[in-house]
Amino acid sequence: MKRISLLLLLYITFGNSVLAQDKDAAQIKKIYDQALTQGKAYDWLNYLSNQIGGRLSGSVQAQQAVEYTKSQLDSLGLDRVWLQPVKVPKWVRGTPEFAYFETSPGLSTNVNICALGGSVATPLGGLKAGVVEVQGIEELEALGKEKIEGKIVFFNRPMDPTLISTFAAYSGCVDQRYSGAEEAAKYGAVGVIVRSMNLRIDNFPHTGSMGYGDTPVSKRIPAAAISTKGAELLSTTLKLNSETKFYFKQNCKQFNDVESFNVIGEIRGSEFPNEIMVIGGHLDSWDLGDGSHDDGAGCVQSMDVLRLLKTTGYKPKRTIRVVLFMNEENGLRGGNKYAEIAKGKNEKHVFALESDAGGFTPRGFSFDCSDENLKQVHSWKSLFEPYYIHLFEKGFSGADIRPLKDDGIVLAGLRPDSQRYFEHHHSENDTFEHVNKRELELGAASMASLVYLFDTYGVVTSPK
Incomplete structure (x- = not known):
């Protein structure tokens, strides 16, 4: 009798489960x-x-x-x-940004950039300086103030294409976008250019938020993203000519x-x-x-x-x-x-x-x-x-x-x-x-x- 009751209970439970599954599926x-x-x-x-x-x-x-x-x-x-x-x-972004790099006086190549969200503007006439390329924030300390002061730091660590999760690839390099300007300013950099967070090589610069931490307003430096195609071109040019200078102008403002x-x-x-x-x-x-x-x-x-x-x-x-x-x-x-x-x-x-x-x-x-x-x-x-x-x-x-x-x-x-x-x-x-x-x-x-x-x-x- 107990066995029959148990079988009946199991049958009812299983039947109710099937009915619930059918109802949910419908x-x-x-x-x-x-x-x-x-x-x-x-x-x-x-x-x-x-x-x-x-x-x-x-x-x-x-x-x-x-x-x-x-x-x-x-x-x-x-x-x-x-x-x-x-x-x-x-x-507010203001008027469209403009940038080029110069390998010798009068010989320049335009590249696509956009200001990072929250960045300060460049001086009214723009900013022009030599470039120091790095793969990440951790390289700044090794280079030191002597090699960075007065320069534009170019963060060029790409998203890792071997990661199937593109969000993991993004997380692996977004720190240079968010904190790059704050950290570079500590070594006397005058500006920051960051490789866009994009796995494709194209001409679209990608913006995004950035922060200055507790850096005083007077010591904040402008930060912009460069398209992946522009980043590749700038990196190759720097290998051929380390004296290449970079110019950019942006008019953003925080209200x-x-x-x-x-x-x-x-x-x-x-x-x-x-x-x-x-x-x-x-x-x-x-x-x-x-x-x-x-x-x-x-x-x-x-x-x-x-x-x-x-x-x-x-x-x-x-x-x-x-x-x-x-x-x-x-x-x-x-x-x-x-x-x-x-x-x-x-x-x-x-x-x-x-x-x-x-x-x-x-x-x-x-x-x-x-x-x-x-x-x-x-x-x-x-x-x-x-x-x-x-x-x-x-x-x-x-x-x-x-x-x-x-x-x-x-x-x-x-x-x-x-x-x-x-x-x-x-x-x-x-x-x-x-x-x-x-x-x-x-x-x-x-x-x-x-x-x-x-x-x-x-x-x-x-x-x-």
């Missing part, structure tokens, strides 16, 4: 079908990119993006849409902080409204292109997650909130402000998902979470396999959601194919025509599916 298929036939992300991105353009923090375009995305969230019939004020830095906003919309949970799940991207971008991949794509995908859940008839158990963060690129003020207010209100965030790696074909997700929650994610792998989503691993989630981190939250990042991302990242080449509609929609559907599963089954709470 809901996820509805999400993908809706995204690929009635998706809104591409249209929203078209407007952000082509009608508004680059959305540098503190700019008129950034404010236009705030107003546009709020209006679109209002149109979705969410339970609540609002703007969250946040003070952001305002840095006082200004008010901007995070854009937030939510569907209130039907069973656990005090448990909050966030999806988001950053609304600001650099100013050289129109910010389609970085991170217009992540913003419109996040917006479409809420629409996809609504249009497929799914009623969330938990409160699902989209947050379009302001000022990720040069300050992280939006992400920090959101977390500060959330903690001040004692809001309980159980899950956060960020899309900030471009609008390319989704491959999976990386998770900053407990082993128990990662095990739960792996139990869902078969649900994603029909959509070629296979990557579920521990790793970085996203810069804007990281301030929410605590022991009880699962942080996740959408991981699209990254091989082409750094051809566009922070450059004039980050434009709408480089985003594929279907790839963008697949990303939105993948995000919505993960949100659905975490909302349905909850976060695994570790025993204390």
